[in-house]
Amino acid sequence: MNTPTPADPATARLALIAPLSGPLIPLERVPDPVFAQKMVGDGISIDPLDQCLRAPCAGRIVQLHPAGHAVTVATPEGIEILMHIGLDTVNLKGSGFTPHVKVGDTVKVGDALIEFDADYIATHAKSLLTQIVITNSERVAEFKPATGSVVVGRDVALELMLAGAETGVVVESAKIVTSEAILIPNPTGLHARPAAVLANLAKKFKADIQIQKGAAQANAKSVVAIMGLEINQGDKITLLAKGEEAEAAIATLTPLLWEGLGDQGCAPAPAPASFVTPANAAPAPQPRSEDPNLLIGVAASPGLAVGVVFQVRHAEITVVEDAEGSPQQERERLDHAIDEARRQLEALQARLHGGGAADKAAIFAAHQELLDDPDLLDIAYSALAKGKSAAFAWQRAFTTHADRLAGLRNELLAARANDLRDVGRRALSLLTGVQPERPDPPNNAILIAEELTPSDTASLDRHKVRGFCTTLGGATSHVAILARSLDIPAAAGMEPGVLELPNGTPVILDGGKGTLRLNPSTEEVERIRQTQERVAERRHIDLGEAQKPAVTRDHHVVEVVGNIGGLADAEQIPGLGGEGVGLLRSEFLFLERSTAPNEDEQFAAYKAITEALGPNRPLIIRTLDVGGDKPLAYLPIPKEDNPFLGERGLRVGLDRPEILRTQLRAILRAAAFGKIRVMFPMVGLLSELRDAKAILEEERQRLNAQPIETGIMVEIPAAAVMAAQFAREADFFSIGTNDLTQYTLAMDRGHPKLAPKVDGLNPSVLQLIAWTVQAAHTEGKWVGVCGGIAGDPQAVPLLIGMGVDELSVSVPIIPSIKAQIRRLQFSDCQALAQQALTLETAAQVRALCPDPDHA
Ligand code: PEP
Numbered sequence: 001m002n003t004p005t006p007a008d009p010a011t012a013r014l015a016l017i018a019p020l021s022g023p024l025i026p027l028e029r030v031p032d033p034v035f036a037q038k039m040v041g042d043g044i045s046i047d048p049l050d051q052c053l054r055a056p057c058a059g060r061i062v063q064l065h066p067a068g069h070a071v072t073v074a075t076p077e078g079i080e081i082l083m084h085i086g087l088d089t090v091n092l093k094g095s096g097f098t099p100h101v102k103v104g105d106t107v108k109v110g111d112a113l114i115e116f117d118a119d120y121i122a123t124h125a126k127s128l129l130t131q132i133v134i135t136n137s138e139r140v141a142e143f144k145p146a147t148g149s150v151v152v153g154r155d156v157a158l159e160l161m162l163a164g165a166e167t168g169v170v171v172e173s174a175k176i177v178t179s180e181a182i183l184i185p186n187p188t189g190l191h192a193r194p195a196a197v198l199a200n201l202a203k204k205f206k207a208d209i210q211i212q213k214g215a216a217q218a219n220a221k222s223v224v225a226i227m228g229l230e231i232n233q234g235d236k237i238t239l240l241a242k243g244e245e246a247e248a249a250i251a252t253l254t255p256l257l258w259e260g261l262g263d264q265g266c267a268p269a270p271a272p273a274s275f276v277t278p279a280n281a282a283p284a285p286q287p288r289s290e291d292p293n294l295l296i297g298v299a300a301s302p303g304l305a306v307g308v309v310f311q312v313r314h315a316e317i318t319v320v321e322d323a324e325g326s327p328q329q330e331r332e333r334l335d336h337a338i339d340e341a342r343r344q345l346e347a348l349q350a351r352l353h354g355g356g357a358a359d360k361a362a363i364f365a366a367h368q369e370l371l372d373d374p375d376l377l378d379i380a381y382s383a384l385a386k387g388k389s390a391a392f393a394w395q396r397a398f399t400t401h402a403d404r405l406a407g408l409r410n411e412l413l414a415a416r417a418n419d420l421r422d423v424g425r426r427a428l429s430l431l432t433g434v435q436p437e438r439p440d441p442p443n444n445a446i447l448i449a450e451e452l453t454p455s456d457t458a459s460l461d462r463h464k465v466r467g468f469c470t471t472l473g474g475a476t477s478h479v480a481i482l483a484r485s486l487d488i489p490a491a492a493g494m495e496p497g498v499l500e501l502p503n504g505t506p507v508i509l510d511g512g513k514g515t516l517r518l519n520p521s522t523e524e525v526e527r528i529r530q531t532q533e534r535v536a537e538r539r540h541i542d543l544g545e546a547q548k549p550a551v552t553r554d555h556h557v558v559e560v561v562g563n564i565g566g567l568a569d570a571e572q573i574p575g576l577g578g579e580g581v582g583l584l585r586s587e588f589l590f591l592e593r594s595t596a597p598n599e600d601e602q603f604a605a606y607k608a609i610t611e612a613l614g615p616n617r618p619l620i621i622r623t624l625d626v627g628g629d630k631p632l633a634y635l636p637i638p639k640e641d642n643p644f645l646g647e648r649g650l651r652v653g654l655d656r657p658e659i660l661r662t663q664l665r666a667i668l669r670a671a672a673f674g675k676i677r678v679m680f681p682m683v684g685l686l687s688e689l690r691d692a693k694a695i696l697e698e699e700r701q702r703l704n705a706q707p708i709e710t711g712i713m714v715e716i717p718a719a720a721v722m723a724a725q726f727a728r729e730a731d732f733f734s735i736g737t738n739d740l741t742q743y744t745l746a747m748d749r750g751h752p753k754l755a756p757k758v759d760g761l762n763p764s765v766l767q768l769i770a771w772t773v774q775a776a777h778t779e780g781k782w783v784g785v786c787g788g789i790a791g792d793p794q795a796v797p798l799l800i801g802m803g804v805d806e807l808s809v810s811v812p813i814i815p816s817i818k819a820q821i822r823r824l825q826f827s828d829c830q831a832l833a834q835q836a837l838t839l840e841t842a843a844q845v846r847a848l849c850p851d852p853d854h855a
């Protein structure tokens, strides 16, 4: 490549050659005020006809956005040309863009910078219009944009007459004014738009303003410099200003940064109590909760824990980029490290299996599969071929792969990103000889991390750790599963401010609500301790009476059964007084494997479970509930924009009947060994139920098996609204309030910000439950509830009052739910339910039915 030579700044004229072919649009007509009002700088826009952005002049790449949609070239004379493909394309998080350059590369006119998929962008972003703007426009005396259409690499799109040296006089003042630490709330960080807003605001002050992230600093008046810092959501930055208007600049810019500089969808990150500075500090940011001492996430594992913050961080392992040996030698080193990591994982898995921790063992089995991922190995091997070291190649392969997974909106895939980083680090430490750090928490520790890896938690001292709290992940992440299997409270998806809390900060973690209370008073701690003691005492008594039936004081009988994920849960049911299984999530057989389980494997699993329950306890097997949001490697479903509204549950089964047929055959065969019922998930249309029942009947006849009771999950509002029609054709209903709530309120059940509002006690959801029960009873059918509220002590009286016949709850709480029912009066519950249906909010309903443990 040519090394660009600077022009004479006094006389300079710079011609920018069209980086794309297409009609030119004046910047003022771009439908985005940030560009139209030239907040980023002056320039021109092109409506592209081709799909590769090329260099408009010789220069050096000084910024490439991680999402790949924007790049800045600096010319030798210091002119910075930002090219931004499309509008709002930062939200695509890299999809549709393939950069061909990296920061520091030198380019000549016409060199390919970023290739892009125009169809994809046109259908997934606001516009394809591509802006070419000079971010340090003050260096340009005159802009002469061309008109009409241009051809890439041939025509001049924009001519610049360059000004002399930088203008703007700053009165020197020795005093540096600094802001408080600011947590960036913008979902996509300080990308072009907020960076432009900040730079424009900063330019209004007679002061030298720097933005500091970690050890790096950048000029807050330069869009490119700000973007170069790659500031992401949750990053902590500080402003430093020097000059006549330094104080005013800090006072004005600080709150605006906290509020997201006008970006949409910003939930300002809360300032942890310890960071809120007194009196003269900028106005406090709006935390997600109204209480600055309360951080909110999503519930991941129930329970209360009182303890102190212990931050778990993963130090990056530094690797040498260039190989010492030949590609072949480096490959041998890499393969050897991967083999060794696999052996470690096998040993860990065997140890956990031996210790009865099958859940955890399965996670490490899945890690072994990740080590064989062909995509991952391809990326690493291709880097080796280019002379990179084994450690560098492996680190880059697993981190880029993990970042890509983490960027997806799919909770399960995002959870895989964490696993991939975990297993990647394991092999990397074997390659480099750098020992992975093992967290050594103090007593009563509440572990805080972006994400805790299974390796972090496998070796934890259970006696020291009281709870987990992560900013990533959700209720289905592996850490949540581990926390539940350890019976330890956990919250996920927590506000990023939690990562800034100093070690030792006293906190109360409420895993059931997904909240973390900072600096609780001694009285609060005492109250929690008393509650815990009371709950433990009551649990002990309830356990002693677990075999008593769940009958109200006025003799109304309710069946209390368990939600299970496999044999280990089923084995506990009889001892805990469970009267059967209301929901077997059969997904457990299908996840974490590379092929679907065959009929015999499934038959054996269902038979073992029904035998563990004994002949009189019913087992309701729900057919496979996977789909867009819970993908299986061997069951590819095309990418969906709204996976929760796409191919899920029974829809998948009807679309791939071979999977459903195999499962139904296994269930029918196992039914000969116990009291088995079958239940279809995510039924919304009568035709779906009819089609599924027809398949069941065909398989039954082929096997010459006995008929089995067939029910549906009521978890789509349509099924609740048409419960009367469904009740004629289903033998029973089980209301899945987790999904019913998310679909009724149109709020993602795993959404960290919406989580507090996704409450099954919302009167709208209660009304659907009441209708369902009424319609079913009219047809002489029974109704269960297997969603989370069935085990919520505040919901239990209401559900019973509405006439729900069966509550299916998580296994460990069966004795307490039965005991609670024995303390209730059915007639009171009926009155309470009627009253709840007239209320306006979930909070009002909760106020009506206080939690007996906290009352
Ligand atoms: C529900 O939606 O309430 C339910 C029990 O099913 P799952 O949580 O498995 O989707």
Ligand code: MG
Pocket: 715, 736, 738, 739
């Ligand atoms: Mg569901």
